[in-house]
Amino acid sequence: MAQAALPGFRDFYPEQFAERAHVMGIWRDVARRFAFVEYDGPPLEPLDLYTKKSGDEIVGQLYNFTDKGGREVALRPEMTPTLARMAAARANALRKPVRWFSVPQLFRYERQQRGRLREHFQLNVDILGEADVTADAELLAVAIEIMRACGLSSSDVRARVSDRRLLRAMLAALGVSDEQTPAVFGVIDKLDRQPRDVSREKLAALGMTPDSIDGLLALMGDVTLDEIERQFGGSPEVQTLLADFRRYFGCLEGLDVLDWVTIDLKIVRGLAYYTGIVFELFDAKGELRAICGGGRYDNLLQSLGGVDMPALGFGMGDVVLAELLRDRGLLPERSEGPQVWIATESPSTSHAVRRAATALRRNGVSVEYALRDQQLMKQVKAAKAANASFVLTLHDPADDNVTTRHSWNPAPPPEWDRLLADADL
């Protein structure tokens, strides 16, 4: 029989599960502190939920099949279509803005390369029903506070932000037509992965003049809002959008996350559906893929769910983040053992072992004990192997050398001893 998981799928033994639980615990805690509430949908959805958004070409990357009832179905490759479906179904009843998060496992059938996974867990945080940049700032703050809660600092992780509306207006001011904009976005998206000359040629082929190309590329490194204003101040549209973008940074300052943020107009996020501010989080050393990416997608709920509602969100996978935390020594080293191991000197007290275990367990303490009669030495060894924090030894009442019924090593919180006294062993 099959002795291994399918290629690209992970087994989570307790050690790996503890790492996953550590990351998910932080995700859920920060989302809760920002007053987001958790939802979930089915891991299996109708296939057309995905082809509607991404076209038929996505089918090549999906785990899709025909179920026994003849339905075309797919394991979810992303959460946003499910979110759109669920929000659309209750659009009127939902309190706005909707602040929802989810931690789905997602599936992609990719040709396997160097241990590339076919499943991962992804935190999805979304705000629906608020068009203002105040919402964009809240959203980015969630992602950054997660980094902080993981033990990372602004020198470990950088948030790069851009605004696709602003970039579009800048391109218009440079003479790029609406029709050319998507193609220019495509070149910008690849700037860091292509030689500059190739990018220049492509932009020229799209009809941009050498001057425009120079002006554009000059803004593609570190850039400030003031520099953009200096160069594009003549465009009223740029002015208006810059004012919004400035307000966004003001909100980020109020939320005390501004020192994590760099403007980077190269961040356009490949997906065509983003409509405004977009962002990605990267490790500062640039060694890993993006930790997180997201932005505003004001038209997507309309096209996916038939409901006109501005929206924004991000996805953060478990794999890259865990890799970074492991590299920095910020993951738990081993899964925790029981708090208390109860050992016994003599089988005659095994009944008392269970009574003591029950008294402690019912008060929230985790307790293990040997399930078969063993020498005391062997039990103490087992306690150590289990990584127990405290050993409680029950003494043989028939032993004349013993003055107490039980002893602890090390000394426990005083209330635990009171629990044992009440249990009347």
Added chain:
Amino acid sequence: MAQAALPGFRDFYPEQFAERAHVMGIWRDVARRFAFVEYDGPPLEPLDLYTKKSGDEIVGQLYNFTDKGGREVALRPEMTPTLARMAAARANALRKPVRWFSVPQLFRYERQQRGRLREHFQLNVDILGEADVTADAELLAVAIEIMRACGLSSSDVRARVSDRRLLRAMLAALGVSDEQTPAVFGVIDKLDRQPRDVSREKLAALGMTPDSIDGLLALMGDVTLDEIERQFGGSPEVQTLLADFRRYFGCLEGLDVLDWVTIDLKIVRGLAYYTGIVFELFDAKGELRAICGGGRYDNLLQSLGGVDMPALGFGMGDVVLAELLRDRGLLPERSEGPQVWIATESPSTSHAVRRAATALRRNGVSVEYALRDQQLMKQVKAAKAANASFVLTLHDPADDNVTTRHSWNPAPPPEWDRLLADADL
């Protein structure tokens, strides 16, 4: 596009998610108190992992398909095969006894009846590597403590236990041959769902004498160990097994769960792989399907994973348990709102709103505020709609009637005010 989940699949809106999280929180907390550690495996597994255990006929009930790499795969219908695969792969390295639990989502393609689900979540708790009944008692105690932690009592839920080895020895003493035993087990399994006469006829057809049938059926209601001993005391095998079974009840008494337990020899659990003590939990009114079922399956790891290791475990689904808790008013009524809603009298303090939110959030408090400028009245209304526990109002410093910079309703924990003082709004 698809506006609904697939038939048999659930959308978990925040209200439903809160119920699911409540149940899973109790599952995890009790498992932890009993020193079980969590693991997980892939939701998609090779098909032969399931056909190996259950034969090809199970394929009719699976979500199975051929993946793009030509592999026969299936969404997991149960967790035990994955557990066996994972445990077998590390059998030598694992500390014994293995005390593992998992909370997988499981999938079955069943012809849909009256809203029958095709997915559910199931707590799986297993002990591997311990053959003694002390382990059986620990396992049942976990299931019962979950009931107690849910707010249920021994008059709400009953645990019915049996011992297939003991029943087999009793049948042998009644003259039932080894070959007939499985068929007799099948009749016993259906006793409660068939007229007595039909059961009698079937047992007679299997070669049992009228006296044996009477003797057997007399033990199929409420029965005590003493009654079994009186009737079968002549069989040394029954004697030995009764001694174990008595020791099991002694352990349950030590664990203080004996008052939840009834002996019911009709519980044989359909599945052929159980080898010893088996149990099921039911609502005492008998209105619902079983809440939980499990037992000892000492040969399964050998046949599934090629590793000879005694084992026992149970599965507890989320659906029946939630139904019972809902019926008893033991589920949270609505999802919790944010702890604090920050309102502001004037847009001039919106920067202070974000600073206050950040100060509180970084200390674990969940905080929401309006993402657009609104009248104070409207913000207070929104706070109520969000079910916020506290409203913090920031006053307009330009307002001469105001003597404090902020006010709370109701009064907050004192440390929250200290956080605001430190934040220097």
